Amino acid sequence: MEAAVSPSPAGPAIACRGLVKRFGDVTAVDGLDLTVAPGECFGLLGPNGAGKTTTIEILEGLTKPDGGDVQILGRRWGTHEWELREKLGISLQETKFSEKLTVLETLRLFRSFYRTGRKPEEALADLALEEKKNSRVGKLSGGQRQRLAVACALVGKPDILFLDEPTTGLDPQSRRELWGHIEGFRASGRTVMLTTHYMEEAERLCDRVAIIDHGKIIAEGTPAELIKGLHAPHIVEFGSEPAMTEVALRALPGVADCRARGGNWFVSVASLVDAVPALLGVLDRTGAKLVSLSTHRATLEDVFIALTGRELRDE
């Protein structure tokens, strides 16, 4: 039976076509197509309410779509639910485990649900939770709880790992630690699907991302492709005394967009070698003083802004 569920080399790990899900008047997922190859780490990227969680829960077989077709490892939820459950590891958004159980007891409980899998102690070691194995879940930090959630998802030795916003609410240190653990799983050649609204997370972990807004995919590709696809893949950030007007900025060569934030201008430009000397020239001619100047390569965040005109997170 196990051989039957294993992905054939040619078949995708995850495939869905025309996915639709409505909640009352709201269409949370609006005709979504995705294909994820075995061994790939795929990210669903988008702001809160974009439909990421609904999409991943449909793929996980927890939510029934109103329309469309889902195939996981070549199987459908309606006919092969229990075979599939043995093959997937799932971490939901904001799950709280029983606070009275210890870390090891929680893992042993989840291990008992799977016919085959890893030793709970091994899963603990993978997620650097050995020291905490006899601690009650109620005493863990946010980062440790999230690592436990991932350990529970991995204890059945899944072919596909689903993570819904795995690092939301964690401090940068815990976030980077968890990324290391997810990369470790990926390195074993298995498939990962995650949702996030952190650009840095998607850029670091994902082979490919789909940017979702209002239940639709508005862009899909590798992070590098998406950034390269921008007309203006460089960002110039500067501040001046007095500040420059938007009209003057837009007149510079290769300027695609500009935003004011925190007293500075963020200018998206096609080419640094054209834009920066021109900018300095204008400042010089008008007698304005340059207070700060830095440049960086565009990120997925900039891709999202370029596509929607909105920022990914309202912070």
Add this chain to the structure above:
Amino acid sequence: MSRGSHPLAALTKARLLEFVREPEALFWVFVFPMVMALVLGFAFRDKGPEPIPVGIGGESRPGGVGEALSRSAALKTLRFASMEAGRAALRTGKIALLVEDRSPVVYEYDPTRPDSRLARLEVDAAVQRGGGRVDPVPVRDEPIHEKGARYIDFLVPGLLGLNLLSTSVWGIGFGIVNARMKKTLKLMTATPMRRSDYLLSHMFSRFVFLAIESTAIVVFGVLVFGVPVRCDPATLVFLCVFAGLSFTGLGLLCGSRVQTFEGVNGLINAILVPMWLLSGVFFSSERFPKAFQPLIRALPLTAANDALRAAMLEGRGLPVLLAPLAILLAWAVASYAIALKIFRWQ
């Protein structure tokens, strides 16, 4: 790599650990019913008849009524300086009868007060015997204090039934709603866990505690108050398990859809409080008007209490307890069927 233990065993163990690590829950399940039995048992213990207070007003002659009354164990004699002071005490109910010690002896009392009429009989008997009367017919009193007829004997089976019900409903109802709110229920349904294993684990862990709770209450009643267990112990065990089966079904039903603590709290209270009152825990349900009796008889706690009392106090066996057992069975079947039908996993 083997899975370690069967999922049902692992789930049941997890439920048991969660429970014993919750000191408050342990208190309510184990300590509270015993404290209640102690308090109520002592408050309503059989103290023997109270002496009736009577008064003597004004002067009392030496060797007269006063001495005769003080020899009677059924009477408590109070002396008043004047008849006026005695009448004031009579009016306010402090004494049941006022005696004026002269010839003839005068009894002042209100014949519509039952305790006053009783006092008249006791006082007159004491006075006449003091005056030298000899009863023509010899008699002997035989006081009866039979175990099984006291209030505590009535109370302990009721507390047992009540405890089985409330721990089952609270334990399961709250446990499930808690897991649903924390989304652990949803996370478990994302694994290959069988849903029936999850529900059965609630029932099994409940039965482990049910055995401990029931034993604790019965042993406590027997050792501290000498409450009789006249039936076969196996009958008592069977009744507790049967009632538990019915009550865990109610717990499952309470937890099957509710999504908040406030919701489950209200629902459980709405189910338990009427049964606390109506189902004959603290006083007999026969005291309610006849029109309510069919409804009261149909409640699962009434059925459990009736069966437990009949078995423990009267030594009845299962064949004569078919009616309450049928009611419990009906509740069990109905609540499990509905709960499984409407259960919300997410």
